[in-house]
Amino acid sequence: MALAKREPAASGYDLGPLEFTGSQMIWEALLREGVKIVFGHPGGAILPAYDALAEYEADGRIHHVLVRHEQCAAHMADGFARATGDVGVCIVTSGPGATNLVTGLATAQMDSVPVVAITGQVPTNLLGTDAFQESDVVGVTQPVCKHNYLVTDIAELPLVMKEAFYIAREGRPGVVLVDICKDVQIETGIFRYDFEINLPGFEPWPEYSPESVQAAAELLNESERPLILAGHGIHLSNTSEELLQLVEKAGIPVVTTLLGTGNIPETHPLSLGMGGMHGEAFANRAVQACDVLVAMGMRFDDRITGRLDRFAAKAKIVHFELDRAEVGKNIVPDVAVIGDLAETLPAFLPQIKERRHQEWVDTLSEWRSETDEADIIQFEVEELIPPFVIRQLWHATEQTEKRVIVVTDVGQHQMWESQYYIHEHAGMLLTSGGLGTMGYALPAALGAQMSDPDALVWCVAGDGGFQMTLQELATIQQEKLPVKIAIINNGFLGMVRQWQQIFYDKRYVGTPILSPDYVKLAEAYDIPAAVVRHPSEVVSVLEQAHKTDGPFLVDFQVKEEVNVYPMVAPGAAVDELIRRPKPGYVQGYSGVQPSW
Amino acid sequence: MQYTLVAWMRDKPGVLNRVSGMLRRRNFNIDSLQVSHSETPGISRMTFVVDGDERVADQVVKQLRKVVDVTAVEDITNRLAILRELALIRVRTTPATRGEIMQFAEIYRAQIVDVNAENLVVQAVGTEDKVDSLIELLRPFGIEEMVRTGRVALCRGDERPKRTKPATSIFKAAASLNGSGHGDPE
Ligand SMILES: Cc1ncc(C[n+]2csc(CCOP(=O)(O)OP(=O)(O)O)c2C)c(N)n1
Numbered sequence: 001m002a003l004a005k006r007e008p009a010a011s012g013y014d015l016g017p018l019e020f021t022g023s024q025m026i027w028e029a030l031l032r033e034g035v036k037i038v039f040g041h042p043g044g045a046i047l048p049a050y051d052a053l054a055e056y057e058a059d060g061r062i063h064h065v066l067v068r069h070e071q072c073a074a075h076m077a078d079g080f081a082r083a084t085g086d087v088g089v090c091i092v093t094s095g096p097g098a099t100n101l102v103t104g105l106a107t108a109q110m111d112s113v114p115v116v117a118i119t120g121q122v123p124t125n126l127l128g129t130d131a132f133q134e135s136d137v138v139g140v141t142q143p144v145c146k147h148n149y150l151v152t153d154i155a156e157l158p159l160v161m162k163e164a165f166y167i168a169r170e171g172r173p174g175v176v177l178v179d180i181c182k183d184v185q186i187e188t189g190i191f192r193y194d195f196e197i198n199l200p201g202f203e204p205w206p207e208y209s210p211e212s213v214q215a216a217a218e219l220l221n222e223s224e225r226p227l228i229l230a231g232h233g234i235h236l237s238n239t240s241e242e243l244l245q246l247v248e249k250a251g252i253p254v255v256t257t258l259l260g261t262g263n264i265p266e267t268h269p270l271s272l273g274m275g276g277m278h279g280e281a282f283a284n285r286a287v288q289a290c291d292v293l294v295a296m297g298m299r300f301d302d303r304i305t306g307r308l309d310r311f312a313a314k315a316k317i318v319h320f321e322l323d324r325a326e327v328g329k330n331i332v333p334d335v336a337v338i339g340d341l342a343e344t345l346p347a348f349l350p351q352i353k354e355r356r357h358q359e360w361v362d363t364l365s366e367w368r369s370e371t372d373e374a375d376i377i378q379f380e381v382e383e384l385i386p387p388f389v390i391r392q393l394w395h396a397t398e399q400t401e402k403r404v405i406v407v408t409d410v411g412q413h414q415m416w417e418s419q420y421y422i423h424e425h426a427g428m429l430l431t432s433g434g435l436g437t438m439g440y441a442l443p444a445a446l447g448a449q450m451s452d453p454d455a456l457v458w459c460v461a462g463d464g465g466f467q468m469t470l471q472e473l474a475t476i477q478q479e480k481l482p483v484k485i486a487i488i489n490n491g492f493l494g495m496v497r498q499w500q501q502i503f504y505d506k507r508y509v510g511t512p513i514l515s516p517d518y519v520k521l522a523e524a525y526d527i528p529a530a531v532v533r534h535p536s537e538v539v540s541v542l543e544q545a546h547k548t549d550g551p552f553l554v555d556f557q558v559k560e561e562v563n564v565y566p567m568v569a570p571g572a573a574v575d576e577l578i579r580r581p582k583p584g585y586v587q588g589y590s591g592v593q594p595s596w
Numbered sequence: 597m598q599y600t601l602v603a604w605m606r607d608k609p610g611v612l613n614r615v616s617g618m619l620r621r622r623n624f625n626i627d628s629l630q631v632s633h634s635e636t637p638g639i640s641r642m643t644f645v646v647d648g649d650e651r652v653a654d655q656v657v658k659q660l661r662k663v664v665d666v667t668a669v670e671d672i673t674n675r676l677a678i679l680r681e682l683a684l685i686r687v688r689t690t691p692a693t694r695g696e697i698m699q700f701a702e703i704y705r706a707q708i709v710d711v712n713a714e715n716l717v718v719q720a721v722g723t724e725d726k727v728d729s730l731i732e733l734l735r736p737f738g739i740e741e742m743v744r745t746g747r748v749a750l751c752r753g754d755e756r757p758k759r760t761k762p763a764t765s766i767f768k769a770a771a772s773l774n775g776s777g778h779g780d781p782e
């Protein structure tokens with residue numbers, strides 16, 4: 001491939017027109033967007049771009065992380081984006097490379113994570129001919145992207161790149177895919193990046209109406225039993241601080257969604273933790289009993305609302321939300337405040353009266369005391385149960401000075417993590433909430449660690465999900481990343497087994513799962529590892545993991561048939577929940593049905 | 597009930613697919629969808645007839661607005677608007693029936709645009725109701741082939757949609773869903 005005449009990509013980013021190949025334009029655009037790390041996997045249709053990458057890698061301007069499966073490139077970009085708050089980038093080839101991305105893109109889009117995906121496409125003259133490794137990537141990914149592009153003309157490439165980052169970042173974040181034909185990568189054209197973005201149909205930051213804020217304040221000020229339901233939007237808008245001020249000024253308890261975990265410190269007396277399907281009974285009762293529910297940056301997902309027509313039936317609902325389309329989608333609020341929480345919350349705060357709501361808070365404390373600590377951490381000391389492991393993990397990470405990031409996979413362990421780990425701030429937990437993608441944790445942990453090599457990153461995965469993406473252990477080693485891995489190994493696709501136990505008469509079809517010897521597996525990748533079978537070993541092994549420089553894997557061989565409680569059955573109202581068995585009740589092989 | 601929505605979008609490859617894909621994915625019930633040029637070069641215009649309640653219509657409007665290439669969306673259901681559809685209907689004829697068919701066409705101010713020994717083509721323009729009832733009248737004679745454009749709509753005089761950015765007014769329960777939900781033009 002003949003390289004074009006060009007100016008070296010100056011560090012000062014000369015904004016004047018430059019002559020570049022399409023391939024170079026990709027990297028030049030990434031540099032101008034502040035991207036230093038990309039996650040990818042090469043192949044024929046993206047080869048020109050990889051060839052051009054050589055120069056950018058050579059002088060350290062861009063680092064490419066070679067993934068072992070393209071799904072993981074998207075998850076890594078996602079983990080990177082969640083940990084930094086900025087766009088994560090992945091780059092793969094056409095056809096199978098691009099279709100492998102889809103799960104990762106859908107995962108990021110569902111959770112409003114900014115990701116830009118670059119895919120190679122067959123040359124323009126072969127488009128539509130079922131050429132080798134051709135697939136309709138724009139068609140396939142359209143439903144799981146905020147927006148996507150097919151680039152068939154080099155003249156469009158710079159603007160498309162700029163728009164892609166703009167759309168991914170601005171407003172409610174999301175996924176933008178840019179599919180670039182191979183001949184466009186090879187051709188030479190004029191590169192500039194000083195465009196004004198002009199997208200009349202894109203309204204990322206709707207302006208809030210002051211009247212709506214006032215109406216919301218009036219409702220809240222009159223309330224005797226107010227409750228805040230805080231979602232991912234608080235973290236995305238970086239308004240945890242304002243939320244805490246509001247909560248303390250007006251004495252309002254807070255329930256969070258899974259992605260809103262840690263929006264206010266979970267040790268705060270007004271924090272009720274997570275609500276919904278596996279939320280604590282008192283959190284869900286609070287939702288059902290409140291008279292004004294202020295939902296902030298959340299979308300009334302079915303996992304949080306349970307049966308919709310019985311959700312918060314006594315409450316007037318106020319919905320603070322950036323994405324207009326989320327307002328009225330599942331729940332029609334009494335007052336909607338559409339706009340950026342970073343603007344609406346500060347406008348709201350001074351209009352809120354100082355209150356204590358003592359009676360309401362006392363009621364909640366009483367409900368909370370019915371679920372006492374013994375009930376929550378129902379340890380059976382002789383047997384290793386997951387809640388204990390998680391609580392000990394929290395104790396172990398609590399002591400570190402480092403920034404702690406916990407990345408969970410999907411299943412029972414994910415719910416136990418959200419229940420028993422105590423999150424001190426938003427953004428501590430990265431998890432696939434909307435799509436619920438098994439296999440997410442390991443690659444996302446890797447992406448998060450790439451963004452912050454000094455952070456203490458724990459990947460907490462089940463034996464099922466871990467086996468979906470464990471090939472990335474090689475990537476961890478190749479990148480020399482100190483990711484710590486906890487496998488909650490219960491011999492089952494545990495969450496599905498739990499449903500089979502409760503709703504399908506305990507017929508365990510397709511859920512018993514064999515694992516390899518994880519210590520040997522880790523050894524094969526030259527990763528130190530340990531197995532834990534007894535509660536007494538947990539603390540010392542976690543210590544060992546923390547003392548070890550570099551990665552460490554722990555195979556927690558936990559008791560098999562333990563269930564996640566409380567549980568709201570799908571279709572039930574959130575207060576019709578299956579409570580935790582009383583202390584002393586032994587979950588497990590006994591086959592005894594819980595007391596509900 | 598039926599809602600009439602008008603959307604304007606950048607005339608780019610795949611836009612129709614983006615819009616129809618979104619409507620399918622979100623399980624909206626669309627009775628008809630019509631695409632054409634608008635008065636502005638580079639901007640296409642779509643007219644949708646949506647079957648559903650107020651909340652469905654509200655969601656369709658909002659989800660359409662989220663499609664990046666869609667530049668504006670307007671719910672003109674409650675505006676004074678000219679609603680029209682064009683139909684071409686090929687009806688079987690015999691020497692005995694031809695006259696009667698032509699009379700019916702005339703009553704409906706439809707035109708005969710093609711005549712053969714065995715059939716003729718009626719071109720009807722009007723509201724869907726009017727086209728429907730003409731079709732019912734013609735059906736007994738034997739309709740051999742038919743095509744309908746689906747609804748197109750244009751607001752009258754002062755009722756012209758303003759196509760400005762939607763307002764972010766407050767949202768008082770379902771009753772005023774239209775007010776803010778649809779984002780009335782400022
Ligand atoms: C890719 C994918 N496939 C299937 C599922 C359905 N699913 C949800 S949880 C779960 C079990 C997960 O098992 P494991 O990883 O061992 O975690 P555990 O529940 O045992 O903690 C399954 C199969 C899913 N969420 N994602």
Ligand SMILES: [Mg+2]
Pocket residue numbers: 462463464488489490491492493494
């Ligand atoms: Mg398991």
